[in-house]
Amino acid sequence: NLNEREFLLFTRIFEMLETQIPQPELIVYLHRPIDQLLLQIEKRGRPYEQEIKHSYLAKIQEKYDQYFHYSQGIQVLYLELGNNNLVEDDKKLERLMKIIDQPFSKKIRYVKFLE
Secondary structure (H helix, E strand, C coil): CCCHHHHHHHHHHHHHHHCCCCCCCEEEEEECCHHHHHHHHHHHCCHHHCCCCHHHHHHHHHHHHHHHHHCCCCEEEEEECCCCCCCCCHHHHHHHHHHHHCCCCCCEEEEECCC
8 A cells, every 4th residue: 555645746747657658449447246356365375465354355346346337438348257168168258259359339348257
């Protein structure tokens, strides 16, 4: 976490750079239920991740949702992954690529990635 002074500096730098960086055409958000994220963290066994709390992950997800709803001119593909593992299954990864390639007209497109 940043203290107030660090946060102000970060905000100033962000505001200066934001105008120079092109916006993406599409954001692909891979959403997973928080309980599933916590299981993955436990499975990985990285000591520095073990103290991550449910409430912290919930706040992160909430902030992403807010950003997506209030951002201007960026389409969002909100992909609900459930228990799917795209890293270990090439067919599911190919399916994801086909979903990304499909055009959509709404600002946010919600897709449930079923088994």
